[in-house]
Amino acid sequence: xxxxxxxxxxxxxxxxxxxxxxxxxxxxxxxxxxxxxxxxxxxxxxxxxxxxxxxxxxxxxxxxxxxxxxxxxxxxxxxxxxxxxxxxxxxxxxxxxxxxxxxxxxxxxxxxxxxxxxxxxxxxxxxxxxxxxxxxxxxxxxxxxxxxxxxxxxxxxxxxxxxxxxxxxxxxxxxxxxxxxxxxxxxxxxxxxxxxxxxxxxxxxxxxxxxxxxxxxxxxxxxxxxxxxxxxxxxxxxxxxxxxxxxxxxxxxxxxxxxxxxxxxxxxxxxxxxxxxxxxxxxxxxxxxxxxxxxxxxxxxxxxxxxxxxxxxxxxxxxxxxxxxxxxxxxxxxxxxxxxxxxxxxxxxxxxxxxxxxxxxxxxxxxxxxxxxxxxxxxxxxxxxxxxxxxxxxxxxxxxxxxxxxxxx
Ligand SMILES: Cc1ncc(COP(=O)(O)O)c(C=O)c1O
Numbered sequence: 001x002x003x004x005x006x007x008x009x010x011x012x013x014x015x016x017x018x019x020x021x022x023x024x025x026x027x028x029x030x031x032x033x034x035x036x037x038x039x040x041x042x043x044x045x046x047x048x049x050x051x052x053x054x055x056x057x058x059x060x061x062x063x064x065x066x067x068x069x070x071x072x073x074x075x076x077x078x079x080x081x082x083x084x085x086x087x088x089x090x091x092x093x094x095x096x097x098x099x100x101x102x103x104x105x106x107x108x109x110x111x112x113x114x115x116x117x118x119x120x121x122x123x124x125x126x127x128x129x130x131x132x133x134x135x136x137x138x139x140x141x142x143x144x145x146x147x148x149x150x151x152x153x154x155x156x157x158x159x160x161x162x163x164x165x166x167x168x169x170x171x172x173x174x175x176x177x178x179x180x181x182x183x184x185x186x187x188x189x190x191x192x193x194x195x196x197x198x199x200x201x202x203x204x205x206x207x208x209x210x211x212x213x214x215x216x217x218x219x220x221x222x223x224x225x226x227x228x229x230x231x232x233x234x235x236x237x238x239x240x241x242x243x244x245x246x247x248x249x250x251x252x253x254x255x256x257x258x259x260x261x262x263x264x265x266x267x268x269x270x271x272x273x274x275x276x277x278x279x280x281x282x283x284x285x286x287x288x289x290x291x292x293x294x295x296x297x298x299x300x301x302x303x304x305x306x307x308x309x310x311x312x313x314x315x316x317x318x319x320x321x322x323x324x325x326x327x328x329x330x331x332x333x334x335x336x337x338x339x340x341x342x343x344x345x346x347x348x349x350x351x352x353x354x355x356x357x358x359x360x361x362x363x364x365x366x367x368x369x370x371x372x373x374x375x376x377x378x379x380x381x382x383x384x385x386x387x388x389x390x391x392x393x394x395x396x397x398x399x400x401x402x403x404x405x406x407x408x409x
Contacts, residue, residue, distance in 0.1 A: 019355060029385035031377065037375065040299055045288045052286070067266045073277045080284075091254055098237065103126070107133075107136065114135060114137060115164075118164045119140050120169055121363075124170055124360070143177060145179055147169075163198055167200050167201065173206035175206070176357075183220075190230055200222065202221060233253040237249040248277065306382045311386055315386070328373050331371055331372075332372060347392050
């Protein structure tokens with residue numbers, strides 16, 4: 001028997017590992033994977049990019065780079081962020097190995113064991129696992145279709161003896177809930193945090209993936225809003241706009257936070273792969289990114305439309321969801337007496353899987369939702385998957401009705 005650290009005993013990591021194992025079964029229709037479909041990756045474009053890279057730059061690909069990131073990529077990101085209204089002149093960018101590493105670095109920078117972190121409830125499970133690993137006490141605040149519940153947030157902040165270290169949120173096309181924060185809610189959130197010393201971590205992994213170009217303005221980062229005194233760390237990722245295999249993310253923060261983060265990153269992995277940073281940068285400066293994003297927006301929008309239509313056609317009454325305006329996810333609310341985990345095995349046996357709501361609950365309890373990811377689905381299997389899912393849900397609903405009827409009679 002080994003004496004493992006507390007960090008490895010995270011419940012959430014176990015759930016993810018189990019799911020990953022099950023979702024690789026052949027022939028399964030999987031709404032589980034929160035990743036792009038392999039057929040959507042820009043393989044041809046990256047071939048072109050690499051073939052056009054100079055011999056000098058190719059040699060640099062193999063080398064270590066500065067801990068803060070490959071300077072030309074930092075420059076390209078500054079331009080992209082400037083267009084989003086982000087304060088790149090005063091604040092500094094740190095390139096990270098996926099944005100999950102940025103979340104991990106920020107946690108390491110601020111959190112001691114037992115410290116409180118506020119998150120949304122539900123919350124991106126990768127972030128929950130990181131917070132658990134560092135021994136944080138996580139308090140989840142409910143969200144609705146417009147964002148975090150402001151009065152619940154206020155109540156929690158008022159009730160705490162020592163202020164939480166930070167609040168972690170995903171305002172654009174939330175994982176798992178699919179929602180986008182309204183502007184009113186973003187401003188109300190800043191009002192609540194103002195003067196509290198609670199840092200806001202704004203995770204914008206999906207902001208570029210709006211379906212309708214007119215919705216681009218809705219994705220404006222909270223960090224770009226003026227007229228407040230809230231410290232905001234903004235994180236972003238190339239995983240959903242180029243490919244998770246690149247393992248490229250970044251964080252934008254004040255110089256003071258950046259400096260400490262850079263030291264932590266130095267100890268973690270010295271630098272993010274130069275190879276991937278150079279390819280990503282050449283992809284951006286070669287003018288490939290915008291057309292590729294437009295292609296992705298169209299593809300994901302089509303998948304969402306098929307899923308929306310299929311759900312409307314086949315789902316029994318009593319199942320609720322908010323139609324997303326971007327991103328990867330639909331978040332289905334089950335009737336009160338049905339638990340997502342109780343559906344899972346029957347669905348698996350019928351050949352369809354999803355992620356249970358409990359996975360995204362910081363307390364690992366609330367299980368009245370299921371997450372359907374449409375990003376990874378071939379368009380022609382979506383309806384079949386929904387039909388299988390609907391059948392299992394309907395049969396569970398009937399069983400419960402029967403049970404309740406016999407209890408009453
Ligand atoms: C909300 C959110 N943030 C961050 C990430 C992590 O992305 P990366 O691959 O850049 O580490 C994900 C991945 O699914 C995500 O959904």
